[in-house]
Amino acid sequence: MDVEELELQMLIEELSNYNGRATELISYYIPAGYDLAKVLDHLSYEYSTAQNIKDKNTRQHVMDALAKIINYLKGLKKLPERGLVIFCGNISNKPGDVDIRLWAIEPPDKLNIRLYRCDSRFVLDPLKELILPKQIYGLIVLDRGEASIGVLKGNQLIILENKQSWVPGKIRAGGQSSVRFQRLIEQDVHLWLKYLADEVRNYFEKDLDKLVGILVGGPGLLKEQFVNGDYLPYHLKQKVLGVYDTAYSNEYGLKELLERAKDVLEKTEYVREIELVKLFFEHLGKGTGLVVYGFDDVKKALEIGAVDTILISEDYKDKIKELMDLIKQTNAKVEIISKNHPEGEQFSNFKIGAILRFKI
Known part of the structure; x- marks a missing residue:
């Protein structure tokens, strides 16, 4: 940052x-x-x-x-x-x-x-x-039983809606009844996808100038039907950057979608945070000597110009004020780590840490 x-x-x-x-x-x-x-x-x-x-x-x-x-x-x-x-x-x-x-x-x-x-x-x-973040990504995960819609703004994953569908599960019936029930289910699926498309328009079109792209995920084939069918308007369909397999279609599915789409999101704050925290723990686990943690040790590393990037948990960010002069003097970078992902939750136990330019 x-x-x-x-x-x-x-x-x-x-x-x-x-x-x-x-x-x-x-x-x-x-x-x-x-x-x-x-x-x-x-x-x-x-x-x-x-x-x-x-x-x-x-x-x-x-x-x-x-x-x-x-x-x-x-x-x-x-x-x-x-x-x-x-x-x-x-x-x-x-x-x-x-x-x-x-x-x-x-x-x-x-x-x-x-x-x-x-x-x-x-x-x-x-x-x-x-x-505010100038760019946002629209996120959709869906299957026949449930769907979730969200946006990625900077490092914030915002859940806009989680909705249970009215589409019935598989019905075991023989003969003509089976055909009729299947036809009714297909009609319900169509109405479900139409409903989701309307919700996506309501959420995404108001920020269309900031919408970089849309990511779609889900555990079955319904996501392809949603993207390739006549549900999304052309200007939103053109924004779809990728369709990914996820195990869930709830909040966990949205987080899984972000993990699957790292190739598309590699320059976003969200992915940058995750990669920095992973690098911090990698150095810590290998004992390379290229990380420190704790306020006092980070301050000492700053004083000798050894800090490349400070990582600080969002709950602890007020403490950065005490280090601001040293940060400016040494051109260190700062990353506020949110708890919107497992890596951020894990790092919050450390509160503050730093990736170093050289061993100290």
Whole structure:
């Protein structure tokens, strides 16, 4: 993971914890290409308007925050190319205490919105949108009795639906009854596949611009009928990257599908995480001396520039703040390991570890 992206994620988490005692926390999103002079004119207007706020403390806090923003912007020759996001306000919750803080962030992608808001919370959703995974994979596993639909976003496997079908099992009947029952079952199968196709459209078409591809799996032949028949619309059928055999058609089937499709997903965060954890345990098992684990040992390895990649479990990621300066100095990479896969669950017992550039 990019260190700047990790810092931004942690900052968003920090900002989400602040509550103003009134509408005194300012969020200002300035789009790319906007004129700095216009921004300063707007803030001067807001400063004049703030003088009409009835509550004395709120009025002073908002005016102080606006003055801090204006002073910061006057120190810039121009706005950053991708735009600018500013958060400022009194973050102290203690009566009588004042702590006016300012955060100025150049977004990771070009900012297209302009927003000014004074509220009791910082407005973070537009910033969160900018760091969401830009690519997603649609996942479907199915058989006659059950189906599951999900998406892979970054390192997150998200289960969208698990559904039991109405298709009956095999019915033992002879003669004409057998033929009639078989015909009814085939009709139910058709309706089942049609239902699944409609659900897939509902889930995937709203993110069509981010949908890299669709993976389909299942334990029987029904998956081929689903993909090759007239169920999926052409634009989704063209997105199918592969059809795989899986033992299950539930959540476990979706995870198995990701394992089977590693060749397609090799560049995704999900697969990268798994491969890094496997490499960590491989070095650990062979005693190569190219891994360390535990906060103190990882820190010592960073101090001598030995760390190539830090692995840190998602439940422990707040500790990375204490190492951020060393990470930047040594150009170490960081990977937050989720618990969405067995490897991540296993690694969570170690909390933090590192793959080294050389033995120490």
